[in-house]
Amino acid sequence: MESLASTSRPLRIAIIGAGPAGLYAAEALLKQRDIVLKIDLFNHFPTPFGLVRYGVAPDHQSIKAVTRVFDRVLADLRVRFFGNVTYGADIHHQDLKQFYDQIIYAIGAQADRRMGISGEDLPNSLSATAFVGWYNGHPDYRNLSVDLSCERAIVVGNGNVAMDVARMLVISPDVLAKTDIADHALEKLRASKVREVVVLGRRGPVQSSFTNPELKELGKLAGVDVIVNPRDLELDPISMSALEGNHAALANLKCLHQYADYSERSAPRRITLRFLVSPVEIIGKDGGVAAVRIVQNELVADANGVLRAQACGESEICEAGLVLRSVGYRCLPIEGVPFDHATSTMSNSTGRIVDPTTGEAVPGEYVVGWAKRGPSGLIGNNKPDSVATVEAMMADLPQLQGIHDEHRDLARIEALLRGRGIDYVTYHDWKALDQYELAYGARRQCPRVKVTTVADMMAIIRHG
Ligand code: NAP
Numbered sequence: 023m024e025s026l027a028s029t030s031r032p033l034r035i036a037i038i039g040a041g042p043a044g045l046y047a048a049e050a051l052l053k054q055r056d057i058v059l060k061i062d063l064f065n066h067f068p069t070p071f072g073l074v075r076y077g078v079a080p081d082h083q084s085i086k087a088v089t090r091v092f093d094r095v096l097a098d099l100r101v102r103f104f105g106n107v108t109y110g111a112d113i114h115h116q117d118l119k120q121f122y123d124q125i126i127y128a129i130g131a132q133a134d135r136r137m138g139i140s141g142e143d144l145p146n147s148l149s150a151t152a153f154v155g156w157y158n159g160h161p162d163y164r165n166l167s168v169d170l171s172c173e174r175a176i177v178v179g180n181g182n183v184a185m186d187v188a189r190m191l192v193i194s195p196d197v198l199a200k201t202d203i204a205d206h207a208l209e210k211l212r213a214s215k216v217r218e219v220v221v222l223g224r225r226g227p228v229q230s231s232f233t234n235p236e237l238k239e240l241g242k243l244a245g246v247d248v249i250v251n252p253r254d255l256e257l258d259p260i261s262m263s264a265l266e267g268n269h270a271a272l273a274n275l276k277c278l279h280q281y282a283d284y285s286e287r288s289a290p291r292r293i294t295l296r297f298l299v300s301p302v303e304i305i306g307k308d309g310g311v312a313a314v315r316i317v318q319n320e321l322v323a324d325a326n327g328v329l330r331a332q333a334c335g336e337s338e339i340c341e342a343g344l345v346l347r348s349v350g351y352r353c354l355p356i357e358g359v360p361f362d363h364a365t366s367t368m369s370n371s372t373g374r375i376v377d378p379t380t381g382e383a384v385p386g387e388y389v390v391g392w393a394k395r396g397p398s399g400l401i402g403n404n405k406p407d408s409v410a411t412v413e414a415m416m417a418d419l420p421q422l423q424g425i426h427d428e429h430r431d432l433a434r435i436e437a438l439l440r441g442r443g444i445d446y447v448t449y450h451d452w453k454a455l456d457q458y459e460l461a462y463g464a465r466r467q468c469p470r471v472k473v474t475t476v477a478d479m480m481a482i483i484r485h486g
Contacts, residue, residue: 026123026419026422026424027056027057027058027059027419028058029058031058031424031427031430032058032059032060032430033057033058033059033060033123033124033419033424034059034060034062034121034122034123034124034425034429034430035051035059035060035061035062035122035123035124035125035126036061036062036063036064036118036121036122036124036125036126037061037062037063037064037125037126037128038064038109038118038125038126038127038128038129039063039064039065039066039072039127039128039129039130039391040063040064040065040070040071040072040096040103040105040128041070041071041072041073041074041128041130041391042071042072042073042074042088042092042391042401042404043072043128043130043390043391043392043393043394043404043407043408044063044072044126044128044390044391044408045063045070045071045091045092045095045096046390046404046405046407046408046409047126047128047390047408047411047412048061048063048095048101049091049092049095049405049408050408050409050412051412051415052095052098052100052101054412054416057416057419059100060100060101060102060432061100061101061102062101062102062104062122062435063096063101063102063103063104064104064107064109064113065103065104065105065106065107066106066107066108066109067105067106067161067476067479068105068106068447068451068452068455068476068479068480068483069105069452069455069479070092070096070103070105070452071089071092072130073130073401074086074088074089074092074401075158075472076154076155076158076159076160077154077158078158078401079154079157079158079186079189079190080157080158080190080198080201080202080203081189081190081193081197081198081201082186083201083202083469085401086202086469088401088402096449096452097449101449102432102448102449103447103448103449103452104435104439104446104447104448105446105447105448105451105452106444106445106446106447106476106480107439107444107446109129109356109357110356110357112439112442112444113438113439113444114357114358115357115358115359116358117435117438119386119425120425120429121425121429121434121435121438122386122425123386123422123424123425124386124387124388124415124422125386125387125388126388126389126390126411126415127356127359127368127375127387127388127389127390127393128389128390128391128393128408129353129356129391129393130351130353130391130392130393131351131352131353131354131366131392131393131396131397132151132351132353132354133151133351133352133353133354134149134150134151134152134347134349134350134351134352135347135349135350135351135352136347136349137178137301137347137349139301139302139303139304140303140304141303141304141305141306141311142304142347144304144306144309144310144311144345145167145169145309145310145311146167146168146169146172146310146311146343146344146345147304147311147344147345147347148166148168148344148345148346148347149346149347149348150177150179150183150184150186150187150346150347150348151351152166153166153168153187153190153346154183154186154187156168156204156206156207157190157203157204157207157211158203158204158207158472159202159203159204159207159472159473159474160474161474161475161476164204164206164474164475168207168210168344169310169343169344170191170210170211170213170214170215170216170344171215171343172215172216172311172342172343172344173215173216173217173218173343174216174217174218174219174220174340174341174342174343174344175191175216175218175219175220175342175343175344175345175346176219176220176221176222176301176314176340176342176344176345176346177191177219177220177221177222177345177346177348178222178301178345178346178347178348178349179221179222179223179347179348179349179350180221180222180223180224180225180229180230180231180232180297181230181231181232181348181350182231182232182233182236182400183348184221184232184346184348185221185232185236185237185239185240186236187346187348188219188221188240188293189239189240189243189293190211191211191214191216191219192216192219192243192245192246192291192292192293193243193246194243194244194245195208195211195212195214197244198211199468200467200468201468201469202463202468202469202470202471202472204472204474205471206474216291216344217290217291217292218291218292218293218294219292219293219294220293220294220296220340220342221293221294221295221296222296222299222300222301222316223295223296223297223298223299224298224299224300224319224331225297225298225319225321225329225330225331226254226257226258226261226297226298226321227254227255227257227271227274227275227278227297228257228261228264228265228268228271228274228275229261229264229321229329230274230297232274233270233400234270234273234274234277237274237277237278238277240281240293241277241280241281243293245289245290245291246289246291246292246293247284247287247288247289247291247292247293248281248284248292248293248294248295249281249287249292249293249294249295250278250279250281250282250294250295251282251296252279252282252283254282254295254296254297254298255275255278255279255282255297258320258321260321260323260329261321261329264329278295281295298318298319298320298321298331299316299317299318299319300316300317300319300331300333301314301315301316301345302315302316302317302333302337303315304345305339310343311342311343311344311345312341312342312343313339313340313341313342314339314340314342314345315337315338315339315340316337316338316339316340317333317334317335317336317337317338318333318334318335318336318337319331319332319333319334320332320334350397351392351397352366352397353366353367353368353392353393353396353397355368359375359387359389360375360376360377360378360384362378365396366396367389367392367393367394367395367396368389368393368394370388370389370394371383372410372411372414373388373389373390373394373407373410373411373414373415374387374388374411374414374418375387375388375389383418385418385421385422385423386418386422386424388411388414388415389411390404390407390408390411391404391407391408394407394411395407445480445484447479447480447483451483452483454482454483454486455473455479455482455483458473458482458486459471459472459473
């Protein structure tokens with residue numbers, strides 16, 4: 023028999039998820055020499071690019087330039103895009119096992135972590151996941167109820183998502199009007215009464231996870247003061263020693279000192295960065311958020327030497343009408359794939375899906391991105407991560423049995439989807455929608471105007 027990945031037996035690969043991790047994996051596969059392959063990319067929404075479209079903040083347009091690389095991948099004749107196809111509903115694990123030699127799960131981490139405090143589910147106490155989706159025109163969040171009639175908002179968390187949402191609440195709407203922000207969000211932000219955003223970090227400045235460019239960016243926002251209390255920058259001995267050689271933390275600390283030293287505070291809006299504080303209760307009034315009870319923390323080393331926040335001292339009440347919890351994302355289990363609940367990732371060893379009971383690799387199944395390593399890293403960090411998984415896939419090829427050759431026919435999967443009444447979106451279809459959004463944007467002098475419902479997307483694709 024001809025060997026797998028040859029002209030007569032092209033390797034059939036399915037990638038679930040057309041976000042950055044899935045597309046970087048496809049790119050790495052296309053670069054393999056002496057391998058004949060066909061890749062099918064399945065995606066829940068008709069639109070590709072995952073977090074680049076629905077996660078990256080609208081005022082960070084330059085990060086979205088990576089879609090040019092991804093577009094080349096999608097345009098490759100060895101790749102087919104199947105948008106508007108949901109894994110677990112429209113296509114199943116057993117289908118993939120039947121039609122593909124190798125499967126890559128690139129589903130990301132769509133759910134949000136919770137704080138587990140009272141009042142968390144009050145109206146206007148929202149996850150950053152939902153708020154980010156709302157301003158980015160994500161179909162699931164376009165109808166999110168966001169009330170910006172309060173003067174103070176509280177953001178919980180000290181990562182880059184916290185920086186994004188804090189910035190979005192105070193940045194000039196005129197700046198946002200030149201971006202691809204969703205219309206409904208721009209309209210609300212124009213009428214916003216929010217004047218102060220208080221960002222709560224449960225640990226100290228040395229332990230914060232935001233990166234330096236994002237921290238510095240706050241200080242460059244027109245009409246915004248950044249307030250830091252110098253007392254919050256007094257470090258305990260363990261944090262002091264953790265600073266040694268830690269260039270990222272040193273750069274952040276320097277920037278925070280500059281904010282703390284800056285005495286002229288006359289801007290109409292402000293971001294206040296607080297450290298070593300945790301929310302312990304969200305207090306409601308009249309069916310909304312009225313305030314947050316905050317407790318002071320100290321850092322305590324756990325058995326592994328990791329510094330944890332531990333409540334100490336008195337609590338205080340901070341009045342606020344909006345709370346955004348930005349405490350990280352979470353991957354959810356999907357049909358047919360073992361899940362590690364301790365790490366909230368798919369059970370894997372360097373990208374190979376493993377059976378947790380035996381520790382053995384599941385032949386032909388792989389994972390990339392946040393579903394593989396957890397929700398951390400910038401868009402570009404997905405590239406080496408996906409390349410590493412593809413290297414494992416290539417190393418496994420000689421032992422791979424592969425599917426029946428009669429299932430290698432490319433038309434089989436199209437017939438299966440059509441037979442199930444799935445109105446799947448091809449690359450050509452996506453390009454029609456893309457052109458529509460770009461042309462609309464050109465008329466409005468912004469990069470694009472996103473279509474925010476799947477029904478509207480499909481109507482534009484099918485009827486122009
Ligand atoms: P993250 O970097 O993991 O930050 C999560 C933050 O939430 C941490 O400060 C964490 O504090 C805090 N936290 C967790 N549980 C908490 C609790 N119960 N109470 C209070 N605070 C809590 O996650 P992220 O901000 O969601 O970002 C995800 C990834 O996307 C990151 O790698 C980020 O760099 C990346 N990203 C990048 C950009 C950009 O490049 N501009 C934009 C957005 C996102 P502890 O440290 O104490 O756990």
